[in-house]
Amino acid sequence: MAGEPTAESIALLEKLVAALKRRGIMTEEDIQARVASADRASPETGARMVARAWTDPAYRELLLRDGTAAAEAMGVRMAGAPPLGVLEDKPDLHHLVVCTLCSCYPRAVLGYPPHWYKSAAYRARAVREPRAVLAEFGTALPPGVKVRVVDSTADYRWMVLPMRPAGTEGWTEDRLATLVTRDHLVGVSLPALQGATQAA
Amino acid sequence: MTEVPLKHDLGGSPRFRCTPVEPDDDAPPNDFDKRVDAVRSVLRDKKLFTVDEMRLNIERLHETEYFGLTYYEKWLRSVVAVMVAKGVVSWEDLA
Structure with missing residues (x-):
């Protein structure tokens, strides 16, 4: 379904991203590069x-x-x-x-x-x-x-x-x-x- | 005994027989949606997350969540479940 995510989901995403960054699995630049690439498709x-x-x-x-x-x-x-x-x-x-x-x-x-x-x-x-x-x-x-x-x-x-x-x-x-x-x-x-x- | 289809197995389901498809529903993904998709894509390329793991962990959601969460909220739940199961992150990280 379409629609806006809950505040809980937004918080969960940011905690996940923070943990993945702490562990050296991805950087903010990695994420932004993928967003840009998906936007181009x-x-x-x-x-x-x-x-x-x-x-x-x-x-x-x-x-x-x-x-x-x-x-x-x-x-x-x-x-x-x-x-x-x-x-x-x-x-x-x-x-x-x-x-x-x-x-x-x-x-x-x-x-x-x-x-x-x-x-x-x-x-x-x-x-x-x-x-x-x-x-x-x-x-x-x-x-x-x-x-x-x-x-x-x-x-x-x-x-x-x-x-x-x-x-x-x-x-x-x-x-x-x-x-x-x-x-x-x-x-x-x-x-x-x-x-x-x-x-x- | 009649076999009951799983909730995600919607092909031909009479439950939505009278629900019109709304072709005008064309809103682009929002920032949350794009960010979830981007995280999934990086994890895929790092061989930490396959499309089958994603699908399985969406299909495992309770029906209330399956039909209640937004599309990319379901993706996020699936990414989290797999990352915790593999020990990439812990529940403490997400608390």
Whole structure:
């Protein structure tokens, strides 16, 4: 759930940090460096990976074969993170990512997960009634499109490679990247040109 | 006997069947959240804390805490439990 921590939790964190510093396990600089690094991670990274895959067949092949290597090829530090898998949407197949057991999320390429991704409602319902959940995000898939829901785990993280929207022929990679948002990379909505419908 | 799913095993759970997903809930993490995440990340790289240890010690929380604490408060409880269990810090440090 979202919300502010209690005073007790804040005090507990500071006591833990103080003890870890006393024992030489970490410094304040270590902590601040990680905060800065996590702040830099954002869905723009995932968006750039998608845009490159839309324009570069060799990169697309790498992305689908080894998401971790494809992220590293974009300069993302993946050391210590679980492997990244990428799910390819097709005209008759849409992917939706959830973590039913907790909140596993490819933070290195998408940044901090949104609260709704971690909510009990999303975790419970994405696998039971994905089309109803998609509708709550304003996404209506044509009836012929199958939905494949994929569960992220502590050992494997997933991201969606959506289909390139029609009408973007000749666009540069940078311009294409501006079309792609976090929600597209999780699969709760679809990239589209401004003014076009989500289901187009 | 019907098997009762563990509290964290929410996939398909009817308990939240009628709870809407609130897509507008997009608040960025606060300073506490970021600090917990940063401490976890340093401990992971120092080989003192694995993702499985984190998960297990969140799943072990009492249901009241599991559904009552904020997301990163649960992470903190898990980090503390593992650091105490490994003798990295003591309860006296945290008292």
